[in-house]
Amino acid sequence: MADQTLTLTLDSGGDVVIKLRPDLAPAHVEQITTLAKQGFYDGVVFHRVIPGFMAQGGDPTGTGMGGSDLPDIKAEFNAQPHVRGVCSMARSSNPNSANSQFFICFDDATFLDRQYTAWGEVIEGMEYVDALPKGEPPRTPGKILKATVSD
Template identity: 55%
Template sequence: MRNLLAAALLMATAAPALATGLEIDIAGEANGTVTIELFDDVAPGHVERIKTLAEQGAYDGVVFHRVISGFMAQTGDVQYGKVDGDTSGAGSGGSDMPDLKAEFSDQPFEAGVVGMARSQSPDSANSQFFIMFGPAPHLNGQYTVVGKVIDGMDVVESIKRGTGGNGAVAGTPDVMTAVRVTD
């Protein structure tokens, strides 16, 4: 009994495990690094996909193709969103992996929250994600939350905005120059 109590006490005082996250270097109108804590416990399948693509370098050089003031900045189209190619189709592609089954939760969409972009089908998220500029309760329970910005929200706030109702970025969009997985 004493050993169990000692083990429980040791576990309670041990340093907490660091959460898995991302560091995203952004260049363009925004310049700097954004640190995101990934919610492995909320959306394990989606987090695993983001980590896999980041580790493969698939997100490096991908533009922010859709940015709407007061709403969100969207990126992650590894198929059509590479800055060194034709980005006119950015937002319509994904990765060469299959789409993911939705992992909706009760996590609210508010400033700094990272969600997975999808088409009309709830089970169509693949590689694209977005970072919220402010609250959007109409997304709650409708899109998968994968994480939250824990540092660099000022960088997110300075990402080049798009125009029109869909927020398409004209000219030279901001780009994720490097995306790293952290522990």
């Protein structure tokens, strides 16, 4: 079976293709694919973009405080290092509070290893993540135009 992917079409110029890793975080991959298929991520911005660190999105309010109506997910910390292109779940100080927000690493952030759940890796289009407007929040945040899941 081919690897399942999540494609984020960004307003910064193109498609970011993420290889999903259910082998690392099955519940997280299930939540993200469910939300993507529901259209939850369409139109959602990257509200926190820190050069050399990561781009965070997935909050429908654009504030960093919002989430989906689905229940939070229990942590699935794993051995995948947080390096450039790795996709991981954002959460509050409660390890079991991941819901819809995620981040994509710009650079190595291995201090996050085994504290945040890595669930995928960018295999195409990282230049579009690099092109996202920077800031916390950016003055004009980059946006996910559409999120689609391959079956």
